[in-house]
Amino acid sequence: GAVVSQHPSRVICKSGTSVKIECRSLDFQATTMFWYRQFPKQSLMLMATSNEGSKATYEQGVEKDKFLINHASLTLSTLTVTSAHPEDSSFYICSVGRGGAYSGQFFGPGTRLTVL
Amino acid sequence: GNSVTQMEGPVTLSEEAFLTINCTYTATGYPSLFWYVQYPGEGLQLLLKATKADDKGSNKGFEATYRKETTSFHLEKGSVQVSDSAVYFCALLNAGNNRKLIWGLGTSLAVNP
Numbered sequence: 001g002a003v004v005s006q007h008p009s010r011v012i013c014k015s016g017t018s019v020k021i022e023c024r025s026l027d028f029q030a031t032t033m034f035w036y037r038q039f040p041k042q043s044l045m046l047m048a049t050s051n052e053g054s055k056a057t058y059e060q061g062v063e064k065d066k067f068l069i070n071h072a073s074l075t076l077s078t079l080t081v082t083s084a085h086p087e088d089s090s091f092y093i094c095s096v097g098r099g100g101a102y103s104g105q106f107f108g109p110g111t112r113l114t115v116l
Numbered sequence: 117g118n119s120v121t122q123m124e125g126p127v128t129l130s131e132e133a134f135l136t137i138n139c140t141y142t143a144t145g146y147p148s149l150f151w152y153v154q155y156p157g158e159g160l161q162l163l164l165k166a167t168k169a170d171d172k173g174s175n176k177g178f179e180a181t182y183r184k185e186t187t188s189f190h191l192e193k194g195s196v197q198v199s200d201s202a203v204y205f206c207a208l209l210n211a212g213n214n215r216k217l218i219w220g221l222g223t224s225l226a227v228n229p
Contacts, residue, residue, distance in 0.1 A: 006159075032215060034215075034216070043219070043221045043222060044160075044205070044219045044222070046216060046217075049216065093159055093160065095160075097215035104148065104150050104162060104165060104207075104209055104215075104217065105215065105217060106162065107152075107159045107160040107161070108159050109158055109159040110158070110159040
Protein backbone atom coordinates (compact mmCIF):
# COMPACT_ATOMS: atom_id res chain seq x y z
CA GLY A 1 0.00 0.00 0.00
CA ALA A 2 0.93 3.59 0.52
CA VAL A 3 0.96 5.77 3.61
CA VAL A 4 -0.81 9.07 3.14
CA SER A 5 -1.12 11.81 5.73
CA GLN A 6 -3.22 14.94 5.84
CA HIS A 7 -2.82 18.07 7.87
CA PRO A 8 -4.68 19.42 9.66
CA SER A 9 -7.16 16.76 10.67
CA ARG A 10 -9.66 19.39 11.74
CA VAL A 11 -9.88 23.10 11.08
CA ILE A 12 -12.40 25.73 12.02
CA CYS A 13 -12.24 29.09 10.29
CA LYS A 14 -14.27 32.23 9.86
CA SER A 15 -16.21 32.95 6.72
CA GLY A 16 -14.10 34.78 4.16
CA THR A 17 -10.77 33.36 5.21
CA SER A 18 -8.65 30.86 3.28
CA VAL A 19 -7.65 27.45 4.51
CA LYS A 20 -4.82 25.25 3.27
CA ILE A 21 -4.94 21.47 3.58
CA GLU A 22 -1.81 19.40 3.01
CA CYS A 23 -1.64 15.90 1.65
CA ARG A 24 1.62 13.99 1.93
CA SER A 25 2.64 10.67 0.48
CA LEU A 26 5.03 9.41 3.15
CA ASP A 27 6.54 6.36 1.51
CA PHE A 28 5.92 6.82 -2.17
CA GLN A 29 6.63 9.43 -4.80
CA ALA A 30 3.25 10.23 -6.23
CA THR A 31 2.97 11.93 -9.59
CA THR A 32 -0.79 11.90 -9.21
CA MET A 33 -2.92 12.66 -6.19
CA PHE A 34 -6.68 13.02 -5.96
CA TRP A 35 -8.81 15.36 -3.90
CA TYR A 36 -12.29 14.36 -2.79
CA ARG A 37 -15.06 16.00 -0.90
CA GLN A 38 -17.35 13.87 1.18
CA PHE A 39 -20.84 15.09 1.86
CA PRO A 40 -22.84 14.39 5.01
CA LYS A 41 -24.76 11.51 3.46
CA GLN A 42 -21.54 9.65 2.72
CA SER A 43 -21.13 10.13 -1.02
CA LEU A 44 -17.68 10.92 -2.33
CA MET A 45 -17.17 13.58 -4.95
CA LEU A 46 -13.93 13.72 -6.88
CA MET A 47 -12.92 17.35 -7.03
CA ALA A 48 -9.69 17.24 -8.98
CA THR A 49 -6.68 15.25 -10.02
CA SER A 50 -3.44 16.82 -8.86
CA ASN A 51 -0.49 16.36 -11.20
CA GLU A 52 3.06 16.97 -10.03
CA GLY A 53 4.65 19.86 -11.83
CA SER A 54 1.59 20.79 -13.84
CA LYS A 55 -1.90 22.16 -13.44
CA ALA A 56 -4.56 20.15 -11.69
CA THR A 57 -7.42 18.68 -13.66
CA TYR A 58 -10.72 19.73 -12.16
CA GLU A 59 -13.98 17.86 -12.41
CA GLN A 60 -16.96 19.50 -13.95
CA GLY A 61 -18.65 21.94 -11.63
CA VAL A 62 -15.65 22.43 -9.32
CA GLU A 63 -14.45 26.04 -9.21
CA LYS A 64 -10.75 26.24 -9.95
CA ASP A 65 -10.37 29.65 -8.37
CA LYS A 66 -12.19 28.54 -5.26
CA PHE A 67 -10.28 25.33 -4.68
CA LEU A 68 -6.63 25.93 -5.51
CA ILE A 69 -4.50 22.84 -5.88
CA ASN A 70 -0.73 22.83 -5.93
CA HIS A 71 1.37 19.71 -6.40
CA ALA A 72 4.84 21.12 -6.11
CA SER A 73 6.67 17.93 -5.24
CA LEU A 74 6.26 14.19 -5.57
CA THR A 75 5.24 13.90 -1.94
CA LEU A 76 3.09 16.94 -1.32
CA SER A 77 -0.14 18.29 -2.72
CA THR A 78 -2.07 21.15 -1.16
CA LEU A 79 -5.70 22.18 -1.43
CA THR A 80 -6.52 25.77 -0.53
CA VAL A 81 -10.13 26.70 0.00
CA THR A 82 -10.21 30.40 -0.76
CA SER A 83 -12.71 32.82 0.76
CA ALA A 84 -14.39 29.98 2.58
CA HIS A 85 -18.11 30.04 3.25
CA PRO A 86 -20.25 27.85 5.50
CA GLU A 87 -21.35 25.76 2.50
CA ASP A 88 -17.71 24.75 2.04
CA SER A 89 -17.83 22.94 5.36
CA SER A 90 -17.14 19.32 4.58
CA PHE A 91 -14.76 16.40 4.90
CA TYR A 92 -11.90 16.67 2.41
CA ILE A 93 -9.93 13.57 1.56
CA CYS A 94 -6.86 13.06 -0.59
CA SER A 95 -5.55 9.89 -2.13
CA VAL A 96 -2.63 8.62 -4.18
CA GLY A 97 -2.53 6.02 -6.89
CA ARG A 98 0.18 3.43 -6.50
CA GLY A 99 1.13 0.30 -8.30
CA GLY A 100 -0.15 -0.79 -11.68
CA ALA A 101 -2.98 0.82 -13.53
CA TYR A 102 -5.50 -1.39 -11.76
CA SER A 103 -4.19 -0.97 -8.25
CA GLY A 104 -6.64 1.63 -7.04
CA GLN A 105 -5.92 4.41 -4.60
CA PHE A 106 -4.70 4.84 -1.02
CA PHE A 107 -6.37 7.46 1.10
CA GLY A 108 -5.39 9.98 3.69
CA PRO A 109 -7.36 10.19 6.94
CA GLY A 110 -9.28 13.27 5.81
CA THR A 111 -9.65 16.85 7.01
CA ARG A 112 -12.82 18.12 8.60
CA LEU A 113 -13.38 21.76 7.63
CA THR A 114 -15.92 23.85 9.48
CA VAL A 115 -16.56 27.38 8.30
CA LEU A 116 -18.39 29.60 10.76
CA GLY B 117 -20.33 5.18 -19.34
CA ASN B 118 -19.05 3.71 -16.11
CA SER B 119 -21.21 3.57 -13.00
CA VAL B 120 -21.57 1.71 -9.72
CA THR B 121 -24.81 0.99 -7.90
CA GLN B 122 -24.87 -0.10 -4.27
CA MET B 123 -27.74 -1.17 -2.14
CA GLU B 124 -29.02 1.62 0.03
CA GLY B 125 -28.46 1.55 3.73
CA PRO B 126 -28.45 1.74 6.54
CA VAL B 127 -28.04 -1.94 7.21
CA THR B 128 -28.48 -3.01 10.82
CA LEU B 129 -27.47 -6.49 11.95
CA SER B 130 -26.90 -8.37 15.14
CA GLU B 131 -23.45 -9.68 15.93
CA GLU B 132 -22.62 -12.96 14.16
CA ALA B 133 -25.24 -12.39 11.47
CA PHE B 134 -24.51 -12.94 7.79
CA LEU B 135 -23.81 -9.82 5.74
CA THR B 136 -24.40 -9.13 2.07
CA ILE B 137 -24.01 -5.72 0.52
CA ASN B 138 -24.94 -5.71 -3.14
CA CYS B 139 -22.91 -3.90 -5.76
CA THR B 140 -23.50 -3.89 -9.51
CA TYR B 141 -21.66 -1.98 -12.16
CA THR B 142 -21.73 -0.86 -15.75
CA ALA B 143 -18.47 -0.42 -17.58
CA THR B 144 -16.82 -0.72 -20.91
CA GLY B 145 -13.97 -3.17 -21.13
CA TYR B 146 -12.61 -5.00 -18.12
CA PRO B 147 -12.50 -2.86 -15.00
CA SER B 148 -10.98 -3.64 -11.64
CA LEU B 149 -13.41 -3.68 -8.74
CA PHE B 150 -12.85 -2.57 -5.17
CA TRP B 151 -14.47 -2.43 -1.79
CA TYR B 152 -13.35 0.35 0.52
CA VAL B 153 -14.33 0.73 4.17
CA GLN B 154 -14.61 3.90 6.21
CA TYR B 155 -14.70 3.51 9.98
CA PRO B 156 -16.31 6.31 12.01
CA GLY B 157 -14.22 9.48 11.89
CA GLU B 158 -11.56 7.97 9.66
CA GLY B 159 -10.51 8.01 6.02
CA LEU B 160 -11.12 5.23 3.54
CA GLN B 161 -9.20 1.98 3.59
CA LEU B 162 -8.97 -0.56 0.83
CA LEU B 163 -10.78 -3.66 2.04
CA LEU B 164 -10.40 -5.94 -0.96
CA LYS B 165 -10.19 -5.93 -4.72
CA ALA B 166 -10.50 -8.10 -7.81
CA THR B 167 -8.92 -7.34 -11.15
CA LYS B 168 -10.53 -9.87 -13.50
CA ALA B 169 -13.63 -11.97 -13.92
CA ASP B 170 -14.12 -14.79 -11.39
CA ASP B 171 -11.43 -13.39 -9.09
CA LYS B 172 -12.36 -13.44 -5.44
CA GLY B 173 -11.04 -10.70 -3.20
CA SER B 174 -10.90 -11.41 0.51
CA ASN B 175 -9.73 -9.68 3.68
CA LYS B 176 -10.70 -9.68 7.37
CA GLY B 177 -13.36 -12.33 6.74
CA PHE B 178 -14.98 -10.33 3.95
CA GLU B 179 -15.23 -11.72 0.44
CA ALA B 180 -16.41 -10.50 -2.94
CA THR B 181 -16.37 -12.30 -6.29
CA TYR B 182 -16.08 -10.49 -9.60
CA ARG B 183 -19.02 -11.77 -11.66
CA LYS B 184 -18.88 -10.53 -15.20
CA GLU B 185 -22.02 -12.34 -16.28
CA THR B 186 -24.10 -10.50 -13.71
CA THR B 187 -21.83 -7.39 -13.55
CA SER B 188 -21.75 -7.73 -9.79
CA PHE B 189 -19.26 -7.58 -6.93
CA HIS B 190 -21.32 -8.27 -3.82
CA LEU B 191 -19.62 -8.02 -0.45
CA GLU B 192 -20.21 -10.84 2.03
CA LYS B 193 -19.16 -11.83 5.51
CA GLY B 194 -20.31 -14.91 7.31
CA SER B 195 -20.34 -13.52 10.84
CA VAL B 196 -20.16 -9.79 11.47
CA GLN B 197 -18.76 -8.16 14.57
CA VAL B 198 -19.52 -4.87 16.25
CA SER B 199 -16.14 -3.63 15.01
CA ASP B 200 -17.35 -4.04 11.41
CA SER B 201 -19.71 -1.11 11.86
CA ALA B 202 -18.63 1.30 9.14
CA VAL B 203 -19.54 2.65 5.73
CA TYR B 204 -18.67 0.41 2.80
CA PHE B 205 -18.02 1.74 -0.69
CA CYS B 206 -17.92 -0.22 -3.92
CA ALA B 207 -15.79 1.26 -6.71
CA LEU B 208 -14.47 0.46 -10.15
CA LEU B 209 -11.39 1.48 -12.05
CA ASN B 210 -11.16 1.31 -15.79
CA ALA B 211 -7.94 1.33 -17.76
CA GLY B 212 -7.19 4.60 -19.45
CA ASN B 213 -9.24 6.48 -16.89
CA ASN B 214 -6.16 8.07 -15.26
CA ARG B 215 -6.73 6.00 -12.11
CA LYS B 216 -10.02 7.75 -11.44
CA LEU B 217 -12.27 5.56 -9.35
CA ILE B 218 -15.99 5.45 -10.00
CA TRP B 219 -17.81 5.23 -6.68
CA GLY B 220 -21.01 3.84 -5.34
CA LEU B 221 -22.84 5.98 -2.80
CA GLY B 222 -21.78 3.88 0.16
CA THR B 223 -23.70 1.60 2.50
CA SER B 224 -23.72 2.22 6.21
CA LEU B 225 -23.53 -0.89 8.37
CA ALA B 226 -24.35 -0.93 12.08
CA VAL B 227 -23.73 -4.14 14.03
CA ASN B 228 -25.38 -4.43 17.41
CA PRO B 229 -24.04 -6.63 20.21
